[in-house]
Amino acid sequence: PQFLQCGRYGFDLDTGTLVMGILNVTPDSFSDGGRFQSLEFALSHAEEMIANGADMIDIGGESTRPGSPAVSLDEELRRVIPAVYALRGLGKPLSVDTYKAEVMREAVLAGADMINDINGFRAPGALEAVSDSDCGLCVMHMQRDPGTMQQNPGYGDVVAEVTDFLRQRVDEMVAAGIDRKRICIDPGFGFGKTVEHNYALLRNIGTMQQELGLPVLAGLSRKSMIGAVTGKPVEQRLAGSLAGALAAVAHGARIVRVHDVAETVDALKVWQAASTN
Ligand SMILES: Nc1nc2[nH]c(SCCc3ccc(S(N)(=O)=O)cc3)nc2c(=O)[nH]1
Numbered sequence: 169p170q171f172l173q174c175g176r177y178g179f180d181l182d183t184g185t186l187v188m189g190i191l192n193v194t195p196d197s198f199s200d201g202g203r204f205q206s207l208e209f210a211l212s213h214a215e216e217m218i219a220n221g222a223d224m225i226d227i228g229g230e231s232t233r234p235g236s237p238a239v240s241l242d243e244e245l246r247r248v249i250p251a252v253y254a255l256r257g258l259g260k261p262l263s264v265d266t267y268k269a270e271v272m273r274e275a276v277l278a279g280a281d282m283i284n285d286i287n288g289f290r291a292p293g294a295l296e297a298v299s300d301s302d303c304g305l306c307v308m309h310m311q312r313d314p315g316t317m318q319q320n321p322g323y324g325d326v327v328a329e330v331t332d333f334l335r336q337r338v339d340e341m342v343a344a345g346i347d348r349k350r351i352c353i354d355p356g357f358g359f360g361k362t363v364e365h366n367y368a369l370l371r372n373i374g375t376m377q378q379e380l381g382l383p384v385l386a387g388l389s390r391k392s393m394i395g396a397v398t399g400k401p402v403e404q405r406l407a408g409s410l411a412g413a414l415a416a417v418a419h420g421a422r423i424v425r426v427h428d429v430a431e432t433v434d435a436l437k438v439w440q441a442a443s444t445n
Contacts, residue, residue, distance in 0.1 A: 170383045170422050173349045174224070174304030175281035177261045181383050181422040185436050188224050188263060188425040189217035190389065191255075193247045194231050194239075203246070210251050218260050221433035224282065225258070226425060227251050228265035232286055234318040234358075244271050252278040263304070269293030276301045284385075286310050286359060288337040295344045305351050306385050307337045311360025321360040327372040330355050331379050338380060352423060353377075354385040357393060366393040370412070373419040386416035387425035410435045418443075 170181035179186060193210050214225050229247035230239040239247075248264060248271060255262055256279045264275040267287035272294060275283065282304035289295050289307060298305060309330045311321050323329050334353045342348055353376060355369040369376075370388070377384050388394060394408035395401065406428055413424045413432050417439060426432045 171349055172304055172352055172383050172422075173302055173347070174261045174263075175279075175302055177281055177304075179223075184440065185417050185421070186223040186423040187221060187429055187432055187436065188226050188385070188423055189214070189220075189222035189429045190425060190427050191217070191225050191227050191251070192231070193227055193229050193251045195247075203250075206247075207250055207254055211254050214255050214258060217429045218258055220430035222260065222429045224261040224263055225255060226263040226265050226284055227255070227280075229271070230266070232265075232267075232314045232359075234314060236314055238315075241268055241270055244268060245274055249274050249278050252280050261304070263306070267291055267294070269297040272297040276303050282306060284308070286314075286356065288333070289341060290337070295341060295346070299344055299346055302347075302350060305341070305346065306354055307334060307341070307351060308354035308385075309333050309356040309359065314359075317360035321362055321365065323365060326361065326365045326368050327375060330369060331376050334376065335380055338382065348382065352383040352385050353380055354387065357386065357388050358391045361393075363393050363396040366391075370415060370419060373416060373421050377420045383422040384416075384420060385423040385425060386413070386421040388412035388416060389424075389426040389428065406431060414439050 172179045191214055227248055229244040252262055252275055261281035263282035263284045264280045265284040267285050269291050272283045283298050284306040286308045311317050357366050373384050389409045390402050390405045394405045394412055398408040
């Protein structure tokens with residue numbers, strides 16, 4: 169059975185796929201309003217995603233798309249921590265997407281139920297920041313860093329290498345005393361991969377899940393792997409993203425990280441109705 173512990177929430181993932189709604193609390197994702205307006209927008213966006221069926225909200229204070237500028241610790245804290253406090257009352261698990269140990273620590277103290285680390289908890293202090301809590305932990309693979317990852321990414325065998333990386337990270341986390349039932353794994357679509365690498369990983373989600381015995385989270389929504397095969401710009405990738413989410417679930421993913429919650433929830437309902445259980 170696939171189970172994931174996220175703080176006070178426990179998910180039996182055999183009963184259905186979790187939909188994680190993306191909430192960017194980066195100023196460029198709002199109109200040019202100030203900090204308070206951003207928080208207002210964040211709250212209404214989160215409420216809308218939850219009303220549309222999101223099972224959890226992933227709060228991110230730093231854009232990690234290729235080539236994006238780094239955000240200082242203080243700035244990321246100023247963006248993310250107030251959002252965790254503001255969203256706590258919504259009654260759904262909150263995930264925080266960060267690779268900074270200090271943000272993890274503050275997020276957990278502020279009530280975050282999951283830490284989603286694109287860097288696989290490799291930063292100094294990251295494991296310590298989450299070890300004495302029961303928050304969920306998403307361990308993602310990334311080759312190099314957001315600034316360099318898309319400059320000619322290369323692998324011998326991308327599936328084997330990504331799986332080995334995730335295995336090493338999980339082993340280190342378990343050795344640090346972290347309970348495996350808190351952990352989910354993620355191949356990191358678009359984080360140091362060509363389009364071909366991304367689709368090889370998508371086709372082999374089942375392999376990763378089998379090898380590590382952990383739930384897989386998949387984040388394909390609106391990414392270049394969708395654009396590459398549809399020829400569509402980012403604002404026209406809904407259909408491709410829905411197909412990507414269904415493909416990920418068909419290959420064994422248990423959590424999908426998406427922008428378009430209402431549409432994904434509907435697509436998953438039809439998919440689940442049509443799939444033999
Ligand atoms: N666990 C988890 N967390 C995530 N956080 C993000 S932020 C997306 C950054 C980005 C945007 C666009 C491209 S691209 N060039 O492929 O279109 C790459 C990375 N993503 C993920 C993901 O997947 N899993």
